[in-house]
Each structure stands twice: as structure tokens, then as C-alpha cells.
Amino acid sequence: MNVVLLGLPNVGKSAVLNRLTGSNYIISNYPGTSIEILNTEFKIGNQNITLFDTPGIYSLFSDRDEAQMIRKFLQDNHIDLIIQVVDAVDLERNLVLSYELKDLGHPFLVLLNQIDRVRMMGQAIDTKRLSRILEVPVLPFSANSGEGVTELLDVLGNQKFFCRVEEGGEKIRRVYLDRSFVCSGDCSHCLSDHGVCPVASDELIRTQKARETAMAVSQQVHPARKHWLDKAERWVDQPVLGTFLLLGIAYLGFVILLQFINWSEGPLTAALEPVGQAIESWLLAVLPGSYVGRVLARAIPEGLVIPFTIIMPAMLMVSFLMAILEDTGLLPRYSVALERFGRLFGISGQAIIPLSLGFGCRTPAVLATRIMPNEAQRFITVTLLSIVIPCAATVGIMAMVVSAFGASLLVLVTTMLVTMLVLGSILSRLMPMEHEFIYELPPLRVPIGSNVWDKIKIRFSGFFTEVLPLLLIMSIIIRALMESGFFALFQGMESFTRTLFGIPSEAFIAVLITVFQRYLAPLVLLNIPLTPREATIAISMIALSLPCLPVMVMTIRELGVRRLVQILGMGFATSFTVGVLLNILLPV
Amino acid sequence: MVSTQLKPGQKARVLSICGGRGIEKRMLEMGIVPGTEITLIGKHPFRGPVVFQVGNARIAVGRKMAESLEVEPEEAND
Ligand SMILES: Nc1nc2c(ncn2[C@@H]2O[C@H](COP(=O)(O)OP(=O)(O)OP(=O)(O)O)[C@@H](O)[C@H]2O)c(=O)[nH]1
Numbered sequence: 012m013n014v015v016l017l018g019l020p021n022v023g024k025s026a027v028l029n030r031l032t033g034s035n036y037i038i039s040n041y042p043g044t045s046i047e048i049l050n051t052e053f054k055i056g057n058q059n060i061t062l063f064d065t066p067g068i069y070s071l072f073s074d075r076d077e078a079q080m081i082r083k084f085l086q087d088n089h090i091d092l093i094i095q096v097v098d099a100v101d102l103e104r105n106l107v108l109s110y111e112l113k114d115l116g117h118p119f120l121v122l123l124n125q126i127d128r129v130r131m132m133g134q135a136i137d138t139k140r141l142s143r144i145l146e147v148p149v150l151p152f153s154a155n156s157g158e159g160v161t162e163l164l165d166v167l168g169n170q171k172f173f174c175r176v177e178e179g180g181e182k183i184r185r186v187y188l189d190r191s192f193v194c195s196g197d198c199s200h201c202l203s204d205h206g207v208c209p210v211a212s213d214e215l216i217r218t219q220k221a222r223e224t225a226m227a228v229s230q231q232v233h234p235a236r237k238h239w240l241d242k243a244e245r246w247v248d249q250p251v252l253g254t255f256l257l258l259g260i261a262y263l264g265f266v267i268l269l270q271f272i273n274w275s276e277g278p279l280t281a282a283l284e285p286v287g288q289a290i291e292s293w294l295l296a297v298l299p300g301s302y303v304g305r306v307l308a309r310a311i312p313e314g315l316v317i318p319f320t321i322i323m324p325a326m327l328m329v330s331f332l333m334a335i336l337e338d339t340g341l342l343p344r345y346s347v348a349l350e351r352f353g354r355l356f357g358i359s360g361q362a363i364i365p366l367s368l369g370f371g372c373r374t375p376a377v378l379a380t381r382i383m384p385n386e387a388q389r390f391i392t393v394t395l396l397s398i399v400i401p402c403a404a405t406v407g408i409m410a411m412v413v414s415a416f417g418a419s420l421l422v423l424v425t426t427m428l429v430t431m432l433v434l435g436s437i438l439s440r441l442m443p444m445e446h447e448f449i450y451e452l453p454p455l456r457v458p459i460g461s462n463v464w465d466k467i468k469i470r471f472s473g474f475f476t477e478v479l480p481l482l483l484i485m486s487i488i489i490r491a492l493m494e495s496g497f498f499a500l501f502q503g504m505e506s507f508t509r510t511l512f513g514i515p516s517e518a519f520i521a522v523l524i525t526v527f528q529r530y531l532a533p534l535v536l537l538n539i540p541l542t543p544r545e546a547t548i549a550i551s552m553i554a555l556s557l558p559c560l561p562v563m564v565m566t567i568r569e570l571g572v573r574r575l576v577q578i579l580g581m582g583f584a585t586s587f588t589v590g591v592l593l594n595i596l597l598p599v
Numbered sequence: 600m601v602s603t604q605l606k607p608g609q610k611a612r613v614l615s616i617c618g619g620r621g622i623e624k625r626m627l628e629m630g631i632v633p634g635t636e637i638t639l640i641g642k643h644p645f646r647g648p649v650v651f652q653v654g655n656a657r658i659a660v661g662r663k664m665a666e667s668l669e670v671e672p673e674e675a676n677d
């Protein structure tokens with residue numbers, strides 16, 4: 012049996028799916044978390060159910076990509092039941108979609124999710140009455156507490172939703188997904204000829220009905236319980252004060268991140284040292300005197316140190332901070348607070364969400380650019396992600412290079428910011444596009460521990476499957492090349508790289524390695540002697556370079572090869588320009 | 600009057616949306632239609648977005664878009 016969860020953004024569709032099936036889909040407190048239709052199988056008794064999670068939509072008939080995707084999905088697949096997940100706190104707006112579903116004539120039921128919050132606010136919803144009005148089952152539910160799960164499973168297991176009352180020929184009107192109509196002509200609100208029902212008035216009628224229904228079924232039963240979050244929301248949503256608060260929080264996060272890396276490095280290094288030594292002496296004993304033995308004995312302990320002491324803490328802390336921003340509902344508030352500022356540089360406020368997700372990992376962030384309002388903005392955002400934003404692993408290793416050579420963090424951060432603004436301005440000049448900003452702000456919430464933990468696990472899993480193995484291999488390759496005198500071959504480039512960028516040729520090779528993976532490049536730097544100035548320039552060139560391979564693949568999938576080639580071209584150009592400019596600007 | 604002329608905390612009823620079909624539709628999707636009651640929460644400086652309370656939801660609207668929203672303020676009787 013195919014069951015689809017539909018609903019407005021951020022109402023808790025993914026949370027409902029996780030609650031029913033025990034899956035671990037990402038749940039976040041902002042509209043636009045889920046961007047794809049994903050499905051999970053589960054069983055009730057001996058009934059097999061395929062449950063689909065979908066991106067949030069405000070209207071089935073919207074022109075937005077998500078709605079188009081869902082329309083196509085509903086047309087192409089056999090769907091037994093639609094479960095409309097409703098944010099019960101915001102009944103009126105959610106019921107508009109219910110009336111659309113009703114007009115569609117497809118079996119559906121309404122899940123009044125977040126019913127816990129309705130109670131908190133001292134309100135009550137008459138579900139029986141709502142069910143009578145909509146002529147579909149209505150179930151109170153809370154994905155957080157698990158309330159209503161048994162009832163829902165009962166309805167699904169026994170297929171109770173099929174007993175929809177359709178009194179003799181009463182059902183006179185149907186809207187199809189392609190917006191055509193079937194109408195027997197005598198429905199109250201469709202007095203004009205068939206098919207000419209103006210869609211606009213149709214929408215207004217649904218809005219009207221939703222308002223009346225919401226009024227009829229909800230009432231205030233006792234005064235709302237005061238919650239400190241309401242007060243916090245009032246503070247954060249004040250334009251000026253709120254913006255300063257948000258900037259303060261961002262700065263605090265940055266400080267916490269650097270402090271955490273600093274603080275954990277000592278103990279971790281101490282713990283790793285004996286392990287490294289054991290591996291080294293073991294390798295030297297097994298492969299005595301050989302080139303291979305020498306390379307491995309040095310490379311493997313080295314290759315373990317950086318991932319474990321620097322990148323692991325960085326990835327953990329970034330995942331944690333991101334989860335907090337996402338789950339509290341602060342993240343989209345940055346979009347609003349920085350909208351005006353971003354606009355000056357041609358970057359839409361909405362870009363804040365994918366750009367900050369990129370600090371975790373840039374690959375899913377490219378996917379998240381789907382929330383951008385149009386293609387031009389999307390391309391600009393993907394470009395900035397690819398060239399400017401460092402992922403957690405890169406942040407870690409950049410921090411390492413900065414502290415190892417005493418490079419200037421201030422220069423690095425400033426260069427990155429300036430580059431982002433300049434790139435944004437140039438791109439938005441090239442493809443100007445009037446766009447209107449409209450975005451729903453989620454309520455502030457206290458993050459749920461288990462949810463934060465799940466997200467840290469999802470984002471951190473890449474450490475063992477990708478970052479650690481890659482860094483180990485890279486470390487062996489670099490060691491092998493150094494021992495074999497390979498780098499000496501590039502001595503000829505020395506005068507070229509020195510005059511142009513003020514860095515030695517080996518450091519330039521490091522910059523070129525970003526073609527494979529940005530966080531591997533600084534590894535080369537750590538193996539060569541550099542002055543603080545050289546290190547600052549080299550790390551800035553690495554920090555502003557190319558997307559990594561997984562991002563490239565995702566970019567091709569989402570935007571096409573042509574766009575990727577453009578981004579790569581801009582990446583090289585940016586990196587080299589930054590090198591030349593810093594070489595001119597930085598005092599020797 | 601235009602919605603951006605409201606003061607923070609002031610309630611109003613939407614009279615019309617005059618920004619073309621596209622804007623009208625996006626507003627409608629967010630639940631803002633003629634007749635909707637909205638409260639202005641805050642206006643970001645330098646012609647930044649305007650935040651409205653619509654029902655129990657908060658919606659941030661770009662300044663230009665907000666200017667296409669014609670409203671009638673409600674009598675402040677509290
Ligand atoms: N209090 C409360 N919060 C809930 C409930 N269900 C979901 N939430 C919260 O609502 C927020 C959104 O949940 P998601 O499951 O990501 O919502 P979604 O509908 O999948 O959102 P999109 O994918 O963005 O459309 C999260 O912060 C959840 O913790 C509930 O029953 N009660």
C-alpha cells in the first residue's frame with residue numbers, strides 16, 4: 012500500500028515518518044528541510060506499507076518546483092492514501108491545502124500534528140467536527156510525544172479511511188492535478204460554465220472555507236501557558252536588536268569552534284602518540300630498511316594525527332553548532348536579518364541556509380540550494396558554496412595550518428568574506444534577476460537532544476567513511492613523493508610561483524591538489540617549511556578554490572555540466588587572483 | 600494605507616494585493632489574501648524585509664513585496 016505524507020513546510024512530515032517507521036530522516040526547524048521524495052517500507056500486522064516523505068508545499072497548484080514535483084509524483088504513481096500532516100497550531104493556513112485535497116477527490120486523512128503545542132497555547136480543536144466538515148478522518152497527533160500513533164496505525168492497518176461518505180451523487184466537483192475540472196454544474200460556488208471556473212476565485216474560496224472551518228473548530232479553553240521562548244522570540248524578531256543578537260550568536264559559535272579545537276588538540280595528541288609510535292615501530296620491524304617501510308612508517312602515524320586531533324573535533328563541533336541553529340529556528344532568521352546586506356552584493360537572504368549548511372558538508376548543501384527562488388540565484392549560491400565555503404573538514408585543517416605557521420587568521424577570514432561579496436556582485440551583475448523575498452519564520456523551539464544527536468551522527472559518519480581513509484592515502488602519497496624527490500622536479504616553477512604569488516613551488520602544488528579535495532591540500536603545506544606570509548597566501552588560495560569531487564557530481568546532477576565548467580573556471584580564476592593580490596598587498 | 604506604514608504591533612486587515620498575479624499568488628500561498636488579519640512585527644532598516652504575524656505564523660516579506668499590500672488598520676481599542 013502506498014501512503015504519501017503531504018503538507019505545508021515545517022509541519023513535521025519527516026518527524027511523523029521517523030516516528031512511524033523508526034527512520035532517521037533529517038528533521039529541522041525551518042521550512043524546506045526535505046527536498047526530495049523519499050520512501051520507507053514498514054509493516055502493520057501483515058500489511059506492507061510504503062510511506063513517502065515529501066518536501067513541504069503551500070499549495071498543490073503552486074508554480075514552485077516542489078509542487079510540480081509532487082504533482083508529477085501523484086500522477087505517475089498509484090497512491091492509496093494521502094496523509095496530510097497539519098500544523099495544528101496554524102490550522103487556518105493548513106486547511107487551505109486540505110480543501111485542495113478534498114477537491115482533488117483523492118482518499119486522504121488529516122493528521123493534526125504538534126497537538127502538544129496547541130495544548131500549550133491553551134487551545135482545543137474539535138476533531139470530530141473537523142472530520143465531519145472535511146468528510147475525512149482527523150487524528151490528533153504529536154511526533155514529539157508519540158501521541159496518536161496507535162490510532163493512526165489502527166486506521167492504516169484496517170484501512171478505515173476508505174469508508175468515505177459519498178452520499179448519492181453529492182460529490183459533484185473535482186479538480187485534477189493539471190487543473191482541469193469536472194463539474195456537474197450545480198455546485199454552489201461554480202455557477203459559471205464548466206472549465207471556466209476562474210482558478211483565482213477558486214483559490215479564494217478555499218481560503219475562505221479554511222478560515223471559517225478553522226474558526227468553527229478551534230477555541231481558547233484556558234489562557235496560554237507563558238513560555239520563555241515567546242519572550243525570546245520577541246527579542247530575536249526585533250529588527251535591530253535581533254540582528255545584533257544573531258550576529259553575536261554567530262560570533263560566539265565561531266569562538267566556541269576554535270576554542271574547542273584548541274582545547275581538544277592536546278589530550279587527543281597525547282592519546283594518539285603511543286598508538287602512532289606502536290604503528291611506526293611495527294611497520295619498521297615488518298618492512299625493515301625498505302623504501303616502502305620508511306614511507307609507511309612515517310606517513311601512517313602522521314596521517315592519523317591530523318584527522319583525529321583536528322578534523323574530528325572540527326566536524327563534531329560544526330555538526331553540533333549547525334544542529335542547534337537548525338533546530339532552534341534561528342537559521343532562517345539570519346536570512347531575514349541579512350537580506351538587505353546580501354542584496355547589496357546580489358546574494359539573496361535565502362542563500363544563508365544552503366551556505367551555512369555548507370559548513371557541515373557542501374554536497375548536501377548544493378541540494379539545499381533548491382530552496383532558492385530562481386535559477387540565477389541558485390547558480391550564484393552554488394558558485395559561492397563551491398568556491399568560498401569551507402566544509403567542516405576543511406575548517407579543521409585550515410585551523411591547523413594557521414596555527415602551525417602562525418599564518419594570519421584575520422587575513423584569511425577577511426579575504427574569504429571579501430571574495431564572497433565581490434564574486435556575488437559580479438555574478439548578480441551578469442545575471443540580474445528581480446526576485447521577491449517571502450519566507451515563513453518557524454517558531455523558536457528548544458532543540459530535542461536525540462534529534463541533535465542523530466544529526467551529528469549523520470554528518471559525522473563521513474569522517475570514518477571518507478575523510479579518514481582519504482587523508483591516510485593522501486598522507487602516504489605525499490610522503491612517497493617527498494622521499495622520491497618528486498617535488499624537486501618542480502623547482503623550475505619556483506621563480507614563477509614566487510614572483511606571482513610569493514609562495515614556493517611545493518605550496519603551489521598544494522593549491523593544485525584542491526582539484527581532488529580541498530581538505531587534502533593543506534596537508535602538503537604541513538610538510539614543507541613556510542614563513543607566516545607564505546602560509547597565509549597559500550592557505551587563502553586553497554580556501555578559495557574549487558569544489559571537491561562529490562560537489563562536482565552533485566552540481567552536474569542539479570545544474571548540468573555547463574554550469575559546473577563555469578564554476579571550475581571561476582574557481583581557478585579566483586584562487587589565482589587572490590594569490591596575486593595578497594602577494595601585492597601583504598607586507599613582506 | 601500601505602502595509603509598511605503600519606507601526607510595530609499594529610493590526611490591520613488586508614484590503615488588496617496589487618503587485619501582479621505572481622506576487623498575489625505567492626502571498627496567497629502564504630495565507631495572505633484580502634480579508635486576512637495581519638500584525639506588523641518589525642521592519643528591518645534600510646528597506647529590509649518586513650515581518651508580519653499571520654494567524655500563528657510569522658512571515659517575512661521583502662520590502663517591495665510588502666509595499667504591494669494595501670491594508671486597513673484596525674481600531675486600536677486596547
Ligand atoms: N512540539 C512539536 N514539535 C514538532 C512535532 N513534530 C515536529 N516538530 C518539530 O517541527 C519541526 C519541523 O519538523 P520536520 O519533520 O523537519 O518538518 P517537515 O514537515 O518535514 O519540514 P520540511 O521538510 O521542511 O517540509 C522540527 O523542529 C520538529 O522537531 C510535534 O508533534 N510537536
Ligand SMILES: [Mg+2]
Binds near residue numbers: 024025037044045066
Ligand atoms: Mg521534512
